[in-house]
Amino acid sequence: MVDPAFVQTMARYNAWQNRSLMAAADGLTDEARKLDRGAFFKSIHGTFNHILWGDETWLSRLIGSEKPAVGGRDSAVYFEGWAQFCARRRQRDEFILDWADKVTADWLRGTLIWYSGAAGREMGKPRGFVLAHFFNHQTHHRGQIHAMLTAAGAKPDDTDLLLVDELR
Template structure:
């Protein structure tokens, strides 16, 4: 499996897992979703919002890549998040609608990547305004790892609330 195939696999895994997580989360009441569970982002809904906000920040940075990814152009209509703890969507249904759109955007964009672009560096500013210059492929690995990290937290919170997401292993998607 080359790096492009790896990225496509992770984009598919992201969509698959988000669908499973949101299907499970929809079984809880709004109060249960908002309950402070003493997690990094407080509640299940808070953590799901953080994931969406983090993805948005990174995708907007990726849109600045010298390759000029047209598949990411729809993100120009969305403001860059300034607070990764904000509750951008207080309603799970509305958050899911946006998440599903974002996940398809990630898959579509991943399908446009070229191997030679992965070795380029990406210049961006972090949330504090500090300039950074890092290898693009490493940033993509971070992007997908960040999703997995916080989705793992959400699956734990859902389990603690009495709802099992089911199989979460990437292995389920590897042929």
């Protein structure tokens, strides 16, 4: 079951992994980060952008924060510049950490209703389930980034969730 401790752990994992992968990507040129590597969002940069776009989209649904200025089809080009992206990613990770500390069990048991552009209809799911998706989405795409970075010769850190509090 998704409880506040799970949300807080996953928020720490998210921030830890983003720091690790961004540090590994810092060692690449902008051209290498934006090179089409055959992934769904094409490049390392594009996949990073999509994760951030997804986080901001879900946060807008969950807590009413501002949603991204671009739609899902443009999520891979959300931020053009690497420094601009990294600054926003770090800011969002701090926001998610602070927000996760305030999540309550009662709130998690509630239902989120939103319009899904992907499904083309209104949807409703328990908030706890939505947050499991929120964190799973990040982890899935970070796995793609990890593979692309490794193939590019970068050396990202370990990704094991069990190490989140050991290595951060």
